[in-house]
Amino acid sequence: xxxxxxxxxxxxxxxxxxxxxxxxxxxxxxxxxxxxxxxxxxxxxxxxxxxxxxxxxxxx
Numbered sequence: 001x002x003x004x005x006x007x008x009x010x011x012x013x014x015x016x017x018x019x020x021x022x023x024x025x026x027x028x029x030x031x032x033x034x035x036x037x038x039x040x041x042x043x044x045x046x047x048x049x050x051x052x053x054x055x056x057x058x059x060x
Contacts, residue, residue: 001035003044014038028053 003011016034018027028051039047051057 001031001038003039025053025055028056029059032056 001015002013005011016031018030022030032049032051035049
C-alpha cells in the first residue's frame with residue numbers, strides 16, 4: 001500500500017504478508033480491507049483508493 005498527497009507525492013507505504021496463498025480477487029479484497037483499516041488508524045479523511053482488480057472494484 002502507498003499513500004500519496006493531493007499532488008501525487010509519496011507520503012508513506014506499508015506492506016503485509018498474507019498466508020495461505022489466495023485467489024487474486026480474495027487477496028485484493030483483503031488488501032483493500034487492510035488499507036481501509038490503515039487509513040482509519042491514521043484518521044485520514046476524503047481518501048481515494050486505486051486497485052488493479054476490476055472484479056473487486058465492480059463488487060464494491
